[in-house]
Amino acid sequence: MNPETKPVVEVVDLFRKFGSRTVIDGISLTVYRGETLVIMGGSGCGKSTLLRHIIGVMKPNAGSVKIFGDEITAMNDRQIDDIRRRFGMLFQSGALLASLTVGENVALPLLQHTDMSATEVEDTVTQKLQMVGLSGFENLKPAEISGGMRKRVGLARALVLDPELLFSDEPTSGLDPIMTAVVDKLTLELTKRSGMTAVVVTHDMTSAFRIATRMIMLGRGKIIAQGTPDEIRTHPDPEVQQFINGEPDGPMPLNLSQDDHEHHPHVKARPLVSARQRFRHKIP
Ligand SMILES: Nc1ncnc2c1ncn2[C@@H]1O[C@H](COP(=O)(O)OP(=O)(O)OP(=O)(O)O)[C@@H](O)[C@H]1O
Ligand SMILES: [Mg+2]
Numbered sequence: 001m002n003p004e005t006k007p008v009v010e011v012v013d014l015f016r017k018f019g020s021r022t023v024i025d026g027i028s029l030t031v032y033r034g035e036t037l038v039i040m041g042g043s044g045c046g047k048s049t050l051l052r053h054i055i056g057v058m059k060p061n062a063g064s065v066k067i068f069g070d071e072i073t074a075m076n077d078r079q080i081d082d083i084r085r086r087f088g089m090l091f092q093s094g095a096l097l098a099s100l101t102v103g104e105n106v107a108l109p110l111l112q113h114t115d116m117s118a119t120e121v122e123d124t125v126t127q128k129l130q131m132v133g134l135s136g137f138e139n140l141k142p143a144e145i146s147g148g149m150r151k152r153v154g155l156a157r158a159l160v161l162d163p164e165l166l167f168s169d170e171p172t173s174g175l176d177p178i179m180t181a182v183v184d185k186l187t188l189e190l191t192k193r194s195g196m197t198a199v200v201v202t203h204d205m206t207s208a209f210r211i212a213t214r215m216i217m218l219g220r221g222k223i224i225a226q227g228t229p230d231e232i233r234t235h236p237d238p239e240v241q242q243f244i245n246g247e248p249d250g251p252m253p254l255n256l257s258q259d260d261h262e263h264h265p266h267v268k269a270r271p272l273v274s275a276r277q278r279f280r281h282k283i284p
Pocket of ligand 2: 047048049092169
């Protein structure tokens with residue numbers, strides 16, 4: 001990490017309680033342009049909650065979050081909407097809209113933030129689905145694809161505006177090892193070639209060490225360790241060692257070849273732009 005590099009995210013003394021439970025207990029971190037920051041930590045330690053605060057979906061009890069230099073905690077919904085044009089977010093659940101097709105889900109940010117023609121929208125969606133290994137799945141609904149495939153649709157949607165900053169919450173959970181490698185390679189290519197900055201939450205250690213330029217480990221609402229992958233690998237804290245040497249979640253097999261899904265004559269295609277009117281107010 002080059003300290004001269006401009007920060008794209010700056011979190012200072014962030015606190016958040018739910019009822020009497022403090023989930024974020026004084027977190028400060030900085031993300032620099034071009035780096036891939038991996039955030040790790042046990043289930044329930046507050047990783048997703050931290051991301052939600054960074055992207056402005058949740059407001060903290062105290063503390064500051066700056067994205068691209070602007071204080072997101074002080075922004076209204078419209079200002080947050082504007083800044084969303086510049087970053088992508090893959091939610092842990094995928095957060096796809098169930099009544100829209102895969103293609104429409106991926107198209108939504110384009111429909112909200114650009115005035116692309118119908119053909120441009122179709123072409124961009126096709127290209128992004130191809131990037132995540134899902135060519136030909138445009139007309140299926142989220143319920144008709146596997147969990148790992150939904151994850152990848154969420155990633156395609158997060159990348160559809162070619163963001164300079166990507167937040168990914170467990171991008172590889174539920175993916176088989178090959179698809180995990182494909183997603184990791186994509187993240188690496190985007191950060192190395194296009195200068196994208198990535199903040200990735202994961203407890204897949206293979207993936208974490210493959211993509212990270214810097215790592216942060218959370219525990220009990222605080223940062224318990226941070227450093228380069230080498231520093232984390234040799235970190236003296238036994239909790240860190242226990243975590244990084246633990247077995248990652250077993251990958252859910254997808255076992256579906258693309259060819260099996262290439263043609264879906266029973267599914268009627270509809271123009272992706274028709275989603276604009278129906279879901280204008282729901283676009284994430
Ligand atoms: N909206 C909410 N209301 C109340 N409690 C919440 C809310 N959101 C999160 N929490 C609590 O905050 C804690 C951290 O949750 P979070 O989803 O951030 O964990 P996580 O580190 O992402 O876990 P995992 O690895 O399982 O995804 C949990 O105890 C959760 O119950
Ligand atoms: Mg989570």
